[in-house]
Amino acid sequence: MxxxxxxxxxxxxxxxxxxxxxxxxxxxxxxxxxxxxxxxxxxxxxxxxxxxxxxxxxxxxxxxxxxxxxxxxxxxxxxxxxDPTIASANGRMGQTNQRGTDLAAPGDAPVFDEDGENSxxxxxxxxxxxxxxxxxxxxxxxxxxxxxxxxxxxxxxxxxxxxxxxxxxxxxxxxxxxxxxxxxxxxxxxxxxDAVIARLGPDPLVGDPVENEERFVAAVRRRNVAIGQLLMDQAVVSGIGNVYRAEMLFRARLDPHTPGKAIPEELVRALWDDWVGLLRVGVETGQMMTMDDLSPDDWRRAMASRDDRHWVYHRAGLPCRVCGTEVVVEEMQARKLYWCPSCQR
CATH class of the missing domain: 3.20.190.10 (MutM-like, N-terminal)
Structure with missing residues (x-):
């Protein structure tokens, strides 16, 4: 999706x-x-x-x-x-890091992946x-x-x-x-x-940033529901799907089954901050790039191939990129959830 x-x-x-x-x-x-x-x-x-x-x-x-x-x-x-705000359309490239996006100079050759996301x-x-x-x-x-x-x-x-x-x-x-x-x-x-939008959770690119964060934190921390389910609930937060869910939970080293109300507030806020950054990168590049601090060659490979772009998504049975433990897959909300049982515990 x-x-x-x-x-x-x-x-x-x-x-x-x-x-x-x-x-x-x-x-x-x-x-x-x-x-x-x-x-x-x-x-x-x-x-x-x-x-x-x-x-x-x-x-x-x-x-x-x-x-x-x-x-x-x-x-x-x-x-x-x-649109000049869509970086890859003009051949510019971005890289995810904890601070947001680092854009190279205009004129860099664009990278198109096998699914045509950068299009x-x-x-x-x-x-x-x-x-x-x-x-x-x-x-x-x-x-x-x-x-x-x-x-x-x-x-x-x-x-x-x-x-x-x-x-x-x-x-x-x-x-x-x-x-x-x-x-x-x-x-x-x-x-x-207006009625449709009122039913949707906060979107980092729409509305007041402070209010959006507070809405997200409150919606997560009052629910005794697994965070892996909450991130896919469009009434809790808008825009996150199966890929971003798996990747955000891994990046936070968070067990997908942890109830929202059991997650410390600072970690919930860190999840929101991560979504803000990842969404910005996705809009600018046209691809769900979730890996950090890649070399230029690794970055271009990742932009061209989804298999080199994610930490755990679609990597069931393969070793975790961090600890080597086999990445597992399970069904959650009728969608496949990928996670590392060692890093995310």
Whole structure:
């Protein structure tokens, strides 16, 4: 399932390429025909992500809410303007550490992984699980500054052909966004949007930082529920999924079964601080990079391969990178939880 960093990247891409521009909307698949008709001809005025949900506001207080779920993704085509806050889009690289992100100078070559996480053309579920149109087939060439280079006539088809089951297509005169496989795609009123957001836990990139931290600490410490479950509860904290859960618990050396109310307050606050930093890195790089203090070569390998990017996630049966104990996997909340029984005890 796409986690919070991906949804924030999508919202920023919409803000950069769609907000303030009249759009056409259609539902090639037909399942969202009525909703698309309500959006057609309107102008987006704001794009916002909260956790795993994106909200796109249109004129006259009409909202589009999208939850990608397990298999959803947006495919973008045409002239894609790069948000300067998304570092890897401009070829810059970041590295996780206890203080946040260290960005190298612009001009460093971008690193794309086998799942295409570091991408402007497609953001969402891993590409191998769904239909995907390659960037070279549907987009105009992007220049170094993120704008479209001039190309010879006939090298790209516009508008791009519809491929696969597209629930919703949004288009300006130069940019298209195709939505496939979402769990939720709905046109809503401001009151409905407010009600959804009210049910969500704090997101480090939305709202007051101090209030967000206090909400998280209070929600964890009042519950006699395993922290491995609480981190996946979107009413406790927004945006954390299976990967970030496993990695955050390992980084904190915390047993996933520890009840929230039994965790010292300072450790709960440290978990929040870690989520703030990891989410920032994820938004900037487009990848869930959770390892610290890597050499430049190890960093590039990790950016290119998920197997070199995480401490315990997806490493069941392999030795812990710290102590050598075999990493175990178990079911928690119907999702696989990876952890080290030696480091996390």
């Amino acid at each position: 796409p986690e919070g960093h991906s949804v924030h990247r999508i919202a920023r891409q919409f803000a950069r390429n769609f907000v303030g521009r009249p759009i056409s909307a259609s539902s090639p698949q037909g399942r969202f025909a009525q909703g698309a008709a309500e959006l057609d001809g309107r102008t987006p005025t704001r794009a916002q992500a909260v956790g795993k949900q994106m909200f796109l506001e249109f004129d006259e207080q009409v909202w589009l809410r999208v939850h990608l779920g397990l298999y959803g993704a947006w495919d973008f085509a045409g002239e894609i303007l790069v 402007l053309a497609s953001i969402g579920a891993p590409r191998r699980t769904r239909v995907h149109v390659r960037m070279s087939e549907q987009t105009r060439t992007l220049g170094a500054d993120g704008t479209a280079d001039t190309e010879e006539p006939g090298t790209a088809e516009w508008p791009p052909p519809v491929v696969g089951q597209v629930r919703l297509r949004l288009m300006t005169d130069v940019t298209a966004a195709d939505l496939r496989g979402p769990t939720a795609c709905a046109v809503e009123t401001p009151e409905q949007v």
